[in-house]
Amino acid sequence: MxxxxxxxxxxxxxxxxxxxxxxxxxxxxxxxxxxxxxxxxxxxxxxxxxxxxxxxxxxxxxxxxxxxxxxxxxxxxxxxxxxxxxxxxxxxxxxxxxxxxxxxxxxxxxxxxxxxxxxVGALAVDEGAKHRPEAIAMKAARSGNGFSLTGGKQFVVQGASADVFIVVAKAEEGLTLFAVEKGAKGLEVEGVRLADASIGARMVFDRVEVDADAVIGEVGQGEALLSRVLNAGRAGAASEMVGVGSAAMAMTVEYLKQRRQFGRAIGEFQALQHRSAHLYSELEIARAATLKAQQLLDEGSEEAEAMVSVAKAKAGRASTLAVQEGVQMHGGIGMTDEYDIGLYMKRDRVLNELFGDPAYHADRLARMRGY
Missing domain, CATH: 1.10.540.10 (Acyl-CoA dehydrogenase/oxidase, N-terminal domain)
Structure with missing residues (x-):
């Protein structure tokens, strides 16, 4: 397309x-x-x-x-x-x-x-400091006509506000996804303010009982479903990072037109023009990669998974470049809370970690290609 x-x-x-x-x-x-x-x-x-x-x-x-x-x-x-x-x-x-x-x-x-x-829903996948869905250790043990969930989850975005949690755990048969309602007995949720002022959560499951109706899909067959869910989230996060980077770039370019030194707008200095042009091209590539990944997801293409990792990695790097260049070109004032540019840097930091950072997806793509 x-x-x-x-x-x-x-x-x-x-x-x-x-x-x-x-x-x-x-x-x-x-x-x-x-x-x-x-x-x-x-x-x-x-x-x-x-x-x-x-x-x-x-x-x-x-x-x-x-x-x-x-x-x-x-x-x-x-x-x-x-x-x-x-x-x-x-x-x-x-x-x-x-x-x-x-x-x-x-x-x-x-x-x-x-x-x-x-x-409000939340996705409880990660259990450590980094996104590693292949290393899920939470246990789902058979209990009566349902399961007992034991373990912990980290970086559960909107977890403190959620009405339902999509929880990934290991049953004897394999990975399984569960829908767990807030307030479940044995579930502890601690809200944590993230770098961008959004709220994540740390969660502890102490033999949380859920019945068989809480299972999403088939017991032990959750790997394909989890992949589909994560790909949707990764592609969406890539789009949001493109937005973050684009706004940071627009704000910076406007500042370059207004800020004057030595009697000239600093945007007239060739070094800053080169950096701005480079940033523009990086963001356009990220936008194209993200759109392609989403088109492939909508088509149900076998190539979608690889392209999603390309998009998440590229959008992450382009967004980080945009906010870093923005803060630097604004000078000292870019580090103050009065200017919005620093807020974009904080949001970029959280989005980069969410669903895997560029290094994770570069490695993931290499493994897909046999390296």
Whole structure:
């Protein structure tokens, strides 16, 4: 497929861009909820507005009340989320959790609330300091007509606010995904403020009992489902990082036009022009790689998984370059809280770690190719 958006997708981008700039802007959302030390890190009123706009139903099938669109459309919304640093559960809930629930009997329990912007979901996969889904150790032991979950999870984004957790554990038969409701007996959730002021969670499962109906898919057959969920999240995170990087670049270019030294705008200095041009090209490559990955996901292509890792790695590196160049070109003032450029650097740091950093995906891609 060509690497450009259709007319309908362009219309969605314009709608999402206007909405995020108006309702999800930095002063109205990010700074407000950060400065009030909000335990959730985002506004539930805005999340309900996401539902009213139909954004929460992008990946939900029409038969289930959603829009029945794809990962390209979800990425369009996420790029605008990143551009405005809009704090919301969209990436984890409306992309990763919805992907897990699609085709499951549990969709009837949870999708209506997600569609309305009333329900928040979380993805409990990682157990250590780094994203290593291949090293999951949480145990799911048979207990009565269900399972008993024992272990811990880290870096559970929106975990402190979630109504349902998609939990990955090892049953005797193999990897299995479970839907665990908040407040389950034996479950401890500790909210942790991340670098970008969003809230993650550390979770401890002390023989948490769930019945057989909590299993998503088949017992022991969770590896393929987990891969699908993670690929959806990785592609979405790549789009958000493209938005973060693009906004940081736009802010920096505007500053280069305004800041004057030696009687000239500093943007006239050739060294800064070269660096700006290089940054622009890196972000455009990242945007193209991300769009291609999402198109392949929507097609169900066998090449999608590899391209998702390309996109996550490239978007991560381009976004980091954008925020680092932005802070440096702003000079000392770029390190102050008064200027927004530093906030983009913090968001980039969290998104890079989420679902695997560039080094993880470079290694993953090399292994896929037999190296």
């Amino acid at each position: 060509p690497l450009y958006l259709t007319e309908d997708q362009v219309m969605l981008r314009e709608t999402a861009r206007a909405f995020m700039a108006d309702e999800g802007g930095i002063a109205k959302q990010y700074r407000k909820y950060r400065d009030m030390n909000c335990k959730d890190g985002f506004g539930h009123a805005l999340w309900r507005q996401f539902g009213e706009m139909g954004f929460t139903g992008i990946l939900v099938d029409e038969a289930d009340g959603g829009l029945g669109l794809g990962h390209v459309e979800a990425g369009i919304v996420l790029e605008e989320v990143g551009r405005n640093l809009t704090p919301s559960p969209f990436l984890i809930t409306a992309v990763a959790v919805v992907e897990a629930l699609k085709g499951s009997a549990l969709k009837e329990r949870w999708l209506p609330g997600i569609l309305a912007g009333e329900t």
